[in-house]
Amino acid sequence: MVAVLVLLSLLFVWSLVSDQVARWSITAPIAFAVAGVVLAGGDRPVVSLDLETHTFQRCVEIVLAVMLFTDATEGREYEWRGKSVGEGRLLGLALPGSAVLATLFGALLFPGTSWWLLAVAALVVMPMDLAPVLMFLKDERVPLRVRAALNIEGGFNDGLISPLFVFCVANLVSAEGDSLGDLVLNALKGAGYAVLAGGVLGFLAARLVRRALDAGWATPAGLRMASLALPFLAYAASVLIGGNGFVAAFVTGLCYARTAHAIGSDNLDLVYDVSHLMALAVWFTFGKLIADEFAHGIDLPVVAYALLALTVARFVPVAAALVGTGFSWAERSAIGWLGSRGVTSIVFAVLAYTQLEGDDAAFVVNVTCATVLLSVLLHGVTMEPVARWFARHPQSEAPSTMVGPDQ
Numbered sequence: 001m002v003a004v005l006v007l008l009s010l011l012f013v014w015s016l017v018s019d020q021v022a023r024w025s026i027t028a029p030i031a032f033a034v035a036g037v038v039l040a041g042g043d044r045p046v047v048s049l050d051l052e053t054h055t056f057q058r059c060v061e062i063v064l065a066v067m068l069f070t071d072a073t074e075g076r077e078y079e080w081r082g083k084s085v086g087e088g089r090l091l092g093l094a095l096p097g098s099a100v101l102a103t104l105f106g107a108l109l110f111p112g113t114s115w116w117l118l119a120v121a122a123l124v125v126m127p128m129d130l131a132p133v134l135m136f137l138k139d140e141r142v143p144l145r146v147r148a149a150l151n152i153e154g155g156f157n158d159g160l161i162s163p164l165f166v167f168c169v170a171n172l173v174s175a176e177g178d179s180l181g182d183l184v185l186n187a188l189k190g191a192g193y194a195v196l197a198g199g200v201l202g203f204l205a206a207r208l209v210r211r212a213l214d215a216g217w218a219t220p221a222g223l224r225m226a227s228l229a230l231p232f233l234a235y236a237a238s239v240l241i242g243g244n245g246f247v248a249a250f251v252t253g254l255c256y257a258r259t260a261h262a263i264g265s266d267n268l269d270l271v272y273d274v275s276h277l278m279a280l281a282v283w284f285t286f287g288k289l290i291a292d293e294f295a296h297g298i299d300l301p302v303v304a305y306a307l308l309a310l311t312v313a314r315f316v317p318v319a320a321a322l323v324g325t326g327f328s329w330a331e332r333s334a335i336g337w338l339g340s341r342g343v344t345s346i347v348f349a350v351l352a353y354t355q356l357e358g359d360d361a362a363f364v365v366n367v368t369c370a371t372v373l374l375s376v377l378l379h380g381v382t383m384e385p386v387a388r389w390f391a392r393h394p395q396s397e398a399p400s401t402m403v404g405p406d407q
Contacts, residue, residue, distance in 0.1 A: 036287015069231035072253025097317030129342030159250035193243030202255025
């Protein structure tokens with residue numbers, strides 16, 4: 001109860017001063033992470049968070065499910081353009097390339113570490129989250145196609161990575177009698193059940209909502225509660241039949257997005273607000289993690305891994321994947337550089353911490369904390385200079401320069 005009281009008090013205070021402190025580049029993630037360091041870190045914390053309880057793990061899973069649902073719906077906002085912004089290449093080429101590079105860098109910096117553990121770490125630190133650079137996405141000095149590419153990639157990459165993350169973690173914690181074939185089969189079954197549950201729920205929800213509006217049974221504003229219920233329903237229904245709750249929530253969001261946006265943007269406002277509130281709680285937890293992990297310093301290989309994950313492992317695959325598209329070099333560079341890390345990585349790390357044992361859990365949390373912390377600092381400092389550069393060097397937005405749907 002103390003944790004709830006503290007978080008709600010922080011939320012209230014932040015709501016009062018957020019616009020003022022934004023002038024000093026203090027964002028909500030930074031504020032809540034610092035609060036987590038001060039209040040939840042150390043040997044005698046004001047707020048005690050036990051990350052190893054089953055209840056805490058379930059709460060974190062639900063947070064991720066809600067985030068995946070909102071990401072899937074947000075990814076449809078740019079459909080009106082009628083053109084791709086390279087999202088197929090970013091998700092199909094750059095994202096796997098980044099994960100592979102991060103795994104290889106891990107093998108070089110941490111020799112002798114299990115390949116499965118290195119893969120888990122790579123899948124945790126590579127998904128981008130735009131919370132640390134949210135103001136950049138709203139900055140009209142930046143070309144819309146750059147902001148669209150980042151927004152769509154950020155919306156879909158965690159949904160694609162989550163089943164791979166679950167599979168790799170399962171390989172580390174599986175009983176000796178479980179073969180690789182058994183694990184693959186279980187993963188496919190979980191994903192299949194999740195797609196079925198999420199697809200059916202999303203389709204039915206879309207049909208029922210449209211029917212309710214056409215019949216005059218409800219108003220668009222009144223249906224905001226229905227939208228809020230969907231990610232929770234998807235997660236619960238999928239888990240009940242043995243499916244992956246994360247994938248189900250993501251698929252539900254994909255199926256429901258067109259109807260939600262047709263009704264009006266306010267239909268999703270409530271679920272977005274709840275997702276934002278949950279994300280702030282995750283940033284508070286992140287503060288505790290970095291206070292505990294770095295209380296006695298940080299190893300140089302961990303710092304090197306974090307820097308490589310944020311730079312080479314991100315930038316090279318993105319720049320290569322977008323070659324031959326309508327993006328200029330400056331736009332490709334901006335997309336490659338501003339792949340900030342945040343809530344998604346923290347949630348994956350906490351899930352790994354609750355499921356892995358001893359040194360394996362500590363390794364994943366350690367590299368994640370270093371990567372996210374550096375991302376908040378580096379991307380937070382550089383997004384304004386990038387926006388100013390685009391203001392001085394306007395980019396052509398001609399439709400002919402956009403990437404076609406088949407590319």
